[in-house]
Amino acid sequence: MRFAHVFIAFEEFISFSVYQVVELISSAIGDLVQGIYYENSYSAEDGLGEGVDVTSWEDQTFLSHGALLAKSCQAAMQLAKHDREAQRLAYLYGKHLSLGHKLNSDLQPFVKTRLAEITSFSLSAAPVVLHRQIVGKEKWHQHLQEARTLRNQLDYTKLLAAVKSEKGVSSAVDLCRYHSNMALEAIQAFPSSEARSALENIATAVTKF
């Protein structure tokens, strides 16, 4: 019951009388649960299902990877009694940073130079999703077919090569940079400080491969 651990943590800051924060973090847990639920639902073959595109990937990824950080950042602002605008900016930083980080993580198998390191990757990883969107359903199924071994298993090295041959990887890199920039934009609205610099460094770091 991981939820219970978070809840026990609540008991510590509840003395601040901020039930709004409780609501916000609880909603983040609800988001996380939904995100994990659907991440687990997808079969290895389908990835995100037939109607997948960048927007739905971002929505899904926000639930499973972004909501907690975004809402925690917002909650931190609430606790310190900052205004709505500060809360919004903090939320945006958390959201875009998480998405950027997930993109970086998804890209790892595709940007590593040594092929020997790769055993498999998720078919819902951003480069694959983007690849599918770019090449279309039919070509994607063709790639899948070509990557099947005689024992009906996926040869990930072949599939990797197929994805890398098209624009999926570079699109994912662009998207990663986009979210990094959005995070920077949000945090730079705050006055400069050591803490802000650190947050800027983190936002920049997600674009490094």
Added chain:
Amino acid sequence: MCCRRFSSGFTTSGLFDTLRCFRGSSGYSSASSTGRTSWSSAPRKERRPLFPARIHSKALNLRPSVIRHRCRSLHPTLQSCSCRATHSDAKLRDPFTLAQKDLTSLYDDIKKELFVAKTELKYLCDYYFDGRGKAIRPIIVVLMARAMNIHSNRAGDLLPGQRTIAMISEMIHTASLVHDDVIDRSDERRGKRSINDVWGEKKAILAGDFILSAATMALARIGNSTVVKVLSHVIEDLVRGEFMQLGSKENEDERFKHYLEKTYKKTASLMAHSCKAVCILVNSDPEVHEIAYQYGKNVGIAFQLVDDVLDFTSGAEQLGKPAAVDLKLGLATGPVLFACQQFPELHALIMRRFSSKGDVDRAWQYVLQSDGVQQTTYLARRYCEEAIRQISRLQPSPERDALIRLTEIVLSRDK
């Protein structure tokens, strides 16, 4: 029309004295044929269970009605009270009737809180909010709220926050059931397949988490930090209670204490804190909060004790789940713990959690041959008496009387 003739002399310390008698004192184990001799704390009047030898020979065919008969004869005052009450009075005090108005849309409202876009997860979360549950917790919460409102010189009507607490109590309870079924690998619940049986363990865990998160959001929206604090305890208690259940104690004395503490955490804590929460919303007197808390706690423990008894005495058709479940899960509940004092052979079975072949059946037989069931029922009655004593301190109201009546319903349930 309150029955003030109830035992006012029974205090909490009296109960602990009673329990001390259970801890292997010499007068106990030899008392199988002559009835108890060691109830030094309880006055010798109607409160002692008188179990002549013939009860034991009939124990194998023990039916709930026999227990009920015995219990009723212990409390002539209680019986005469309900006999004297007129039909309309009885109806007025009926908890289900009184609470009905507030609860008609309870399950629909809960489903509205389970706001999730994806169809399948939504279906899972709604699965047990189908009106088939007993809804005993919301009923208690609603009645307590009204009783407290009247006691605090307000109109009886529920405040929105109090109604939300009723919903939350049922949501937390349901979420814990969903998780418990995963832990226990149960395939049936309330007459249908469990969520983990249909959709698998992963999804069941997530559904339980989601219901909990929705409950805490609703809790936060009440806008009262004290209430949030009070109900936060519940979730921690639920988890700790479950962990306690997974462990066991070697020492017989510790075992009973462990059992009652686990029972408090797993069942009574939710009722106690929910009652306290609705009280906090209308009354600032900590003594009054304590009345609410103690009522919930005592009824909660009694409720679970009866549940544990029913696992031995009830057939599968009535319960909606197969009986002897606790034994099969390796759990030694009240009836077994009491039986162990008469049949020390049970020690070994308890310690290995009834895991050897034939253990479950053997334990069952020992329990039915012992007075474990009666003792547990009697203990439940003592807790109910304490609950009544507490709630009687409130100003009279139909809801307060319904709460008193509820304790009798808890004791006499057959499912």
